[in-house]
Structure formats: structure tokens, C-alpha cells
Amino acid sequence: MQLLRQILWQRQKKRQLLIAGSGLALGLAFIMLALQLFVSTQQTVAERNQDSTYEYLILNKPVSGLNSLSMLNKRFGAAFKPYEIRELAEQPFIHDVAPFTTNQFAISSNLQEEMGMYADLFFESVPDAFMDTLPSEWGWSEGESFVPVVMTKDWLDIYNFNVAMMYDLPQLSEETVKEMNFKLRISGKGKSKTFSSRVVAFSYRLPSLMIPLSFMEWANAQYGEEEARTQKVILATPDAAAPALTAYLEEKGYETNTEKTGRQSFRALAQATATLIGIIGGLFTLLSVVVVTVTLQLLISRAREELTLMLTLGYDPKMVEQAMLRQSLRLLLPSALFGLALFVAAAFALHQWVGQQQLLHGPVVNGYAVIGGVLVVILTFWLARQSIRAAIHQQTR
Amino acid sequence: MEIRLQQLLPNPLTDRDTSDSAIWRKEVVWQSGQLTHVHAPSGTGKTSLTHMLYGLRHDYQGAITYDGRDVAQFDLRTWCGLRKDHISIVFQDLRLLPNYTAAENIQLNAELQDSVPRSAWESYAAELGITHQLAQPLHQLSQGERQRVAIVRALAQQFDWLIMDEPFSHLDENNRSKAATLITHICEERAAGLVVLQLNEDHYFPYHQTFRL
Numbered sequence: 001m002q003l004l005r006q007i008l009w010q011r012q013k014k015r016q017l018l019i020a021g022s023g024l025a026l027g028l029a030f031i032m033l034a035l036q037l038f039v040s041t042q043q044t045v046a047e048r049n050q051d052s053t054y055e056y057l058i059l060n061k062p063v064s065g066l067n068s069l070s071m072l073n074k075r076f077g078a079a080f081k082p083y084e085i086r087e088l089a090e091q092p093f094i095h096d097v098a099p100f101t102t103n104q105f106a107i108s109s110n111l112q113e114e115m116g117m118y119a120d121l122f123f124e125s126v127p128d129a130f131m132d133t134l135p136s137e138w139g140w141s142e143g144e145s146f147v148p149v150v151m152t153k154d155w156l157d158i159y160n161f162n163v164a165m166m167y168d169l170p171q172l173s174e175e176t177v178k179e180m181n182f183k184l185r186i187s188g189k190g191k192s193k194t195f196s197s198r199v200v201a202f203s204y205r206l207p208s209l210m211i212p213l214s215f216m217e218w219a220n221a222q223y224g225e226e227e228a229r230t231q232k233v234i235l236a237t238p239d240a241a242a243p244a245l246t247a248y249l250e251e252k253g254y255e256t257n258t259e260k261t262g263r264q265s266f267r268a269l270a271q272a273t274a275t276l277i278g279i280i281g282g283l284f285t286l287l288s289v290v291v292v293t294v295t296l297q298l299l300i301s302r303a304r305e306e307l308t309l310m311l312t313l314g315y316d317p318k319m320v321e322q323a324m325l326r327q328s329l330r331l332l333l334p335s336a337l338f339g340l341a342l343f344v345a346a347a348f349a350l351h352q353w354v355g356q357q358q359l360l361h362g363p364v365v366n367g368y369a370v371i372g373g374v375l376v377v378i379l380t381f382w383l384a385r386q387s388i389r390a391a392i393h394q395q396t397r
Numbered sequence: 398m399e400i401r402l403q404q405l406l407p408n409p410l411t412d413r414d415t416s417d418s419a420i421w422r423k424e425v426v427w428q429s430g431q432l433t434h435v436h437a438p439s440g441t442g443k444t445s446l447t448h449m450l451y452g453l454r455h456d457y458q459g460a461i462t463y464d465g466r467d468v469a470q471f472d473l474r475t476w477c478g479l480r481k482d483h484i485s486i487v488f489q490d491l492r493l494l495p496n497y498t499a500a501e502n503i504q505l506n507a508e509l510q511d512s513v514p515r516s517a518w519e520s521y522a523a524e525l526g527i528t529h530q531l532a533q534p535l536h537q538l539s540q541g542e543r544q545r546v547a548i549v550r551a552l553a554q555q556f557d558w559l560i561m562d563e564p565f566s567h568l569d570e571n572n573r574s575k576a577a578t579l580i581t582h583i584c585e586e587r588a589a590g591l592v593v594l595q596l597n598e599d600h601y602f603p604y605h606q607t608f609r610l
Contacts, residue, residue, distance in 0.1 A: 003501060003504055003505050003508055004505075005510070038445075091550060199605060219421075235559060305494065309492055309505070310505070311473070311477060312451075312453070312480070312492060313480060313481075313505065313506050313509060314477045314478070314479070314480030314481030314482070314506075314509055315481070315509055316474060316477050316481075317473055317474060318474070318479060
């Protein structure tokens, strides 16, 4: 049976086989590379969405000439109503939303004695989840006499680069500011209380002086003269540049504190890239499968003369089918291995190149890519078997 | 193995007057071991009959039976089994592989059954004068040489029946005579039957019977 074993494509021109095998290998490598790229881009986007968490926007209603003059401004002006906040929270492009709670009681500090600065202070609070920094001293529960403060970095910058320069005052480092202890005196409803305080951290996200929400709520209840009104809200969104968010804010007439909305964000870019790679990869995959299938069909049709003759001479169809399948494997397996090698080499090169720029996360060789490659090899083998069977069955009648 | 043809007629000949034929629409029995000549003038369906006997054509009326079994019931595997062990053939169009050597063409059939050793079929080739052509690719051989390769290929397996469609058309007198002697000898040795289908009368074989198609 030596002849039967070589009948299928041992006798084809070597060059033809080389081209067919290379086509197979390249096709496979492309498929796997496309999968690898697609999956790792997706993973990267997902990871960024997860760990660099959300982008934060602070919203307020615009102060118009009308409501600044209105007598009712103080009660009904540019405040957010509870239903508006609920509606914000329900938007799919908004992850979470919370109001800024402000002090409804008088608050002053003795800071002026040491610094020559005086301020009738106002504070704000947001839930901890919206803080960009949570130092260990942060937090307050009833009975504690120390109230931590988080200050916006902007103010320190303004002091250092404008005020200090202008008035020839010493510049202050963050550390210096954190070492200054001061007293906070709160008063209202005819009573008052003094707490010790200190700036424990600086915030890049929040715009003023922040104190723990627990303290704010307690103090508002105890000393608050009026009901708290929500002038500002903070919201967390996966993509501040999402067009839907921009459109929504515009429609509602809310103002934001940043220029984050409406521009191209990294996230949108990465998502677009992943989609593009997916589409190109898909096209390549399709093309490769077509090339592989056509190649096999061609080889089988070229062997059709031999196939027909063998059946005519009395070779068992099953035996011929198996012999041809073995021959297919002898072409397919080395090509597949070669394709795998190509893919691994390309994946390493890509990792070297892109990995340095921290653009792609995940392993160098993706499990999905390997599984995809194996599936394509199986699919190709199956297609080859179908073609062989079809060729044999054409002989039956 | 007994071959019986019952009211046989290929579909393309249904409109034809077949009253002159000793085979079409008749009852014919060929006993094993008999040497049979089918004299078939042009257009009488010689190649059709060959292919019908070998299971390559199925468009006919009537029936062909081998040892009482109707071949219309055979599937491809059954046919392949028959071709492997019981029926050998020389096609008019030879059906050899042009990119293989003459020896490989013969080997392809010999290997299948593995009962006629290489030394045996090489001696057949020697008797037919194609020893030197065995190693050559088939497309380099003349038509007459190819015809002899096809004959050796058919003899390179055991069979109960040898069917030959116009096997000598490109052979000269001398080679025809040599081939006929070899074939007759082998058929007698194996107690096998022979059916030779030809356009012309033939005096090379010691036929037991002749039918006009």
C-alpha cells in the first residue's frame, strides 16, 4: 500500500505544496494574531475602565441674571431637586452621583492668629466613594474632637504662586500645611462647639474644603439653621467624553467644572481601536479560512484522477478516504505548527514594541488566540474531510 | 462466478432496433472459465456494456446478475470488493495515470490485492516487450506501449473474469498474438472467464463463444 499513501499530494509539485502550506500557516498566524490583539485590547479597555475607575464631573446649574435677582433665589435658585439627582443616577452613562452637602451653620477658625489670615469658612462634604484621597485620619464619628480636612490643591497653588509672590509671603509645601493645627468653631441654634482640626490631604478632584460627611450631617442636624440645599453634584462616569453624556448635560443645561466632556478620551480611542482590530481581524480570519479551504479543495481536486482510478480499480472508499485524510494531516499539521511559531514570534515582537508603552495588558500569548487557532485547524480538517467525502461520493453514482 | 444478462438494454438505445443483437434484450449466460468474444460494430453500445458489467454505468433496463445477485443492488463498497478480487478490466481509454511510471501504474493494482508478486507481473511485461518502459513516466510512452501497460495492470491481480474493451487497437500482429497467448494462458491457469469486446472479428483467442452486439 505504499502507493496509496503518497497518492494524494506527494505527487503534486513541491512548489504548489509549499505555497499551500505557507498559505495555511500565514492564515492561521493571522487569525491567532488578530484574536490576540482583539482580546488583549478588550482586556486593556476593560481594565482601564475598572482600575483607573471613573472620571468625575462636578455639575452645577448656571447662575443666570434672572435667578440672581429673584427674591426666591435663596430658596429655589440654582439648586438641584431630588428628582433631578435621581434622574442623573438613572442614566446609563453615569455610574454614580452624589450631592455636595454644605454647612448650614456658622463656622470659623483661629487660623488667622497664626497666619494673619482670616476666613469665615465654608465646607463641603461628599460620600467617601467620591474622594480621590482617603488618608488614614479621614473619617469622624460622634464624640471625636478632631475633624480632618481635605483641601483642594488649587488653593495651595494659588497661594504659592500668586498670593505669596505678590505679598512677599513664604511659600508653603503640602507637608508644612499638614502640620498646622487649628481650631474650628461651629455655631448655630444658639449654641457652639470647638473642634481641633488639620489639613490631612490635598485633593486634585474636589474644589474646596472637604470634611467627612458624617461630621457634616451631624453638625447640620445639631447647629443647622436651614435645610441643606444641593447646589452642586458630583458624578462618576466611565467616559466623560461619551457623546450621550455631553448631549444629556447640554439638554438639561447643567454646567461642568472641566473640559472633559465632548473631547476624545483615551477610552473612546482604545474602544475604537479594539473594534477596528476586531473588524480587520475578522476579515483576515475570513480570508484565511477561504484561502485554506480553497487550497485544500484544489489539492483534492487535483488528486481526483487518482482517487477515481483507485475506486475504479477496487480500492475501498473508506480506505481511500482515510489515506487522503492522513495526507491532509501531513500537510495541515506542519503548516499549523509553522503558523503557531509565526504567531508566537509576532506576538513577542508586538509585546516588545507595544508593551513598553504600556498600551496592552495581559499575557504575551493569549489563551483565546491559541484556542481560536486550534478551532480553525479543526475546522480546516473538517472541511478537508467534507471535500474528500464529497469527491468520493461523486464517484458512487 | 456466473454472469447473466437478462433483457438488458442501455437507456440510450431504447429507440434502436436491437433484433440483430445476440445480447440486447436477450437472455445471456456466461459460465466461469469461458472465453467469450463480443463482436460489436460501431454504435452498438460496446463501451456501455463494458461499463455496465464493471458497475460504472447504471442507466439501463433489464438486469445483470453475478451468481444470481442483481448488481443494481450493489453499493460502491460492494463494487470495489468485486473489482478488487473478482473482476479485472482493460478499458478502451486505458485509464492510466500519466504522471506515474508504468511500473507504478501496474503496482497500484497489484498492491491492492497483493496476490500477484512483482516478479510475476514483471515477467508478463517482459513477454509483452515493455520491460524497459516500466521505469518511465507513462506520458512518455507510445499508445501501443500504454495499451500493454494496461494489460499487465489487469493481469497483476487475481480475477474470476477479465473484461477487455478493444485491448489490441494499437498493437501490431506480433504483439497481439503475444498478448493473446499470455492472456489465454493466465485465464486457463486461474480458471477465469474472459470477455473481449471488439469492433472487428478476432482470431487471436480460442473463444468458446461469440456474440454479436
